Amino acid sequence: MKIAFFDSKGYDERIFKIHNKNYNFELRFFQERLTEQSAVLAKGFDVVCIFVADDASELVVNQLYSFGVKLIALRCAGYNNVNFEAAQGKLQVVHVPAYSPNSVAEFTILMILTLIRKIHKAYNRTRDLNFALQGLLGYDLCNKTVGLIGTGRIARVFIEILMGFKCKVIAYDLYPDHDYAQKVGFEYMSQEDVFKNSDIISLHCPLTRDNHYLINRETLNIMRDDVIIVNTGRGKLINTLDLIDALKTGKVGGAALDVYEEENEYFYEDFSLKGIGDDVLSRLIMFPNVLVTSHQAYFTEDALGNIATTTLGNIQEFVDQKTMTNELAYVDGTKGWGVKRIND
Incomplete structure (x- = not known):
């Protein structure tokens, strides 16, 4: 079984080679991202393994199929970069x-x-030997209302951490688990009520056609003044220009963003010497009340190991012609066509 890895970094190669000792697949690592131009590199491979910035568009999927590729193995949770149709x-x-x-x-x-x-x-001040406290006044997280959009695996761990800070937690999910909410001690509300009643709003949902630009001018206007927006999900959940306007007027008190809607151009690469041409991203970074990190929330040794073992295990199930635990596909349900794990 020959596997082509796209958009791979040194840490990907290291961790996958360690865990591949249990599988003995033939691995090839390409630094190039999967695009219409680079798809030709997949010729002769059975599987392509891709990450968040790779592009499995309709044209690319058809190219891969013509090359004899049989499986796309995402080494991430999100799948909005794959054309499932x-x-x-x-x-x-x-x-x-x-x-x-x-x-x-x-x-x-x-x-x-x-x-x-x-x-x-x-941190920056003390490195310059400035130990003044002026301008550093913060506030307690204790007793604040934190609203979550999405209550999946990550959100549940986050909720339990918030409970340790004695926060009030409210949440919206398309498929609420009321038994779990009662057990842990948080409350499900409508999405609008979560926006209206939260001091901090944290996004923990996948990007879909329906929630593209979930955070926009209209939803920002119904939020509390000085609300904090946190996004460790997908960049296009937020209309960045609308967020910037709300930051400028003071409607939004701050934003913590590990993702950005146009991140594929810059994230995971070094632009420290040549700068960037994205005026919107540059503007975001300049706000003193905005944190921008480079899609690194997942980036721990533990997570990389789990990604490698799960990805290789997914491929082994494919080789063994077993039911694939983590297969994604279009399904026709009561709410119409959508993408989901077909074995849930």
């Missing part, structure tokens, strides 16, 4: 639904605390 009946698709909920949940709370206690500003 094109893949249907041609290529099977698997993903990694839960590589490390702890890593993302812990990073989310870290971003919130950094932002509301201005730790990033204090």
Whole structure:
């Protein structure tokens, strides 16, 4: 079984080679992202393994199919970069639904605390031997209302962390688990009520056709003044220009963003010497009350190990012609066509 890895970094190659000792697949690592131009590199491979910035568009899927590729193995949870309509009946698709909920949940709370206690500003000051406290006044997280959009695996770990800070937690989910909510001690509300009643709003949902630009001018206007927006999900959940306007007027008190809607151009690469041409991203970074990180919430040794073992395990199930635990496909349900894990 020959596997082509696209958009691979040194850490990907290291961790997959370690865990491949249990499988003995033939692995080939390409630094190039999967695009219409680079898809030709997949010739002769049975599987392509892709990440969040790779592009499995209709044209690319058809190219892969013509090259004899049989499986797309996402080494991430999100799958909005795959055209499932094109893949249907041609290529099977698997993903990694839960590589490390702890890593993302812990990073989310870290971003919130950094932002509301201005730790990033204090760190830079003390390096310049400035020990003044002026401008560093923060507030307690305790007793604040934190609203979540989505209550999946990551969100559940995050909720339990928030309970330790004695926060009031409210949430919206398309498929609410009321038994779990009662057990842990949070409340489900409508999406609008979550927006209206939260001091901090954290996004933990996949990107779909229906929630593209979930955070926009209209939804921002119904939020509390000085609300904090946190996004460790997908960049296109937020209309960045609308967010910038709300930051400029003071409607939004701060934003902690591990993702950005046009991140594929810049994230995971070094632009420290040549700069960037994205005026919107540059503007975001310049706000003193905005934290931007480079899609690193998942990035722990534990998570990388889980990604490797789950991805290789998914491929082994494909080889053994077993039911694939983490297969994604279009299904026709009561709410219409959509993408989901078909074995749930």
